[in-house]
Amino acid sequence: MLATNKTLIELNLRDSHMGSKGAKYISAALRVNRHLEILILINSRLKDEDANRICEALKTNAKLKELNLFFNYIGNEGAKAAAEMLKVNKTLTRLYMKDNDIEDKGADYIIEALRINKTLKNLSLKKNRIEAQKKEELKDAAQDIDLIGEYEKEGNQDRVNERLYCSITTVGSS
DSSP states (O other), X not given: OTTTOSSEEEEEOTTOOOHHHHHHXXXXXXXXXXXXXXXXXXXXXXXXXXXXXXXXXXXXXXXXXXXXXXXXXXXXXXXXXXXXXXXXXXXXXXXXXXXXXXXHHHHXXXXXHHTTOSSOOEEEOTTSBOOHHHXXXXXXHOTTXXXXXXXXXXXXXXXXXXXXXXXXXXXXXX
């Protein structure tokens, strides 16, 4: 359905606990779907290999603007996959990876990608295992990006918290 759907613009699968099986279907759909703009996978039990699948699909997806991967089990390899995707993806403007297992090594991958990517506008890596010095390096690399959470620039709001979960938004709906 997601692969061929032309009206769905937001898919919120928060608390779905879909794991690897669900990530496999989502990534396959992202390869061909040209309408979905927001994908929320909060607390979906995703691991590094799942983030890799999804990020591989987003290398060629020219529509998705927001990817929310809060509260999963994504570590350094998942951060690496996200970084590799950010180097080539020109449409994703919001990436939320708060409350995962990303450490300094994973932050290094993201820092490298931020030096290349000129599209990303919001990034959240709050509540990972990133040390204070690496957070400063993230701030430096993200000159034109709003870093949400611990790195938040004054006045930014984490609008993700305003959403209802398990929602589906289609073109023409409110």
